[in-house]
Amino acid sequence: MITSTVAKNCLACGKILKGRIDKKFCDDGCRNNYNNQQNSDSTNYIRNINNILRKNRRLIEEFIQKSGATTASVSKAKMIEAGFNFKYFTNTFKTKTGSIYYFNYEYGYLLKENDWVFLVKSKEGNE
DSSP states (O other): OOOOOOOOBOTTTOOBOOSOTTOOOSSHHHHHHHHHHHHHHHHHHHHHHHHHHHHHHHHHHHHHHHHTSSOEEEEHHHHHHHTOOTTOOSEEEEOTTSOEEEEETTEEEEEOGGGEEEEEEOOTTOO
């Protein structure tokens, strides 16, 4: 019987592996570190976009709460000044009349004339 004695090294730290022939990492810590490094570029991109979406949601919620009503109208300039990014949203809703609401999770907005924005919170199940 011929056996191979080629030593394999841990993909994360480089230590010589002992045990199963198909083993790639010396322990769970090395496996986690390796996988985190492999996913870090896309994870940072996703994290940054999610932060923008959460900030947009929070700003819409704050503008509605400040109005003291269930909806609000705010100038687009005021929203941009507060840090709102109109480039990112989670979904859209087109009404029967053709108006398009842009949503950040359950909070949305409708772009109106003269750079005004109408802010709403969707009713559950009506997105």
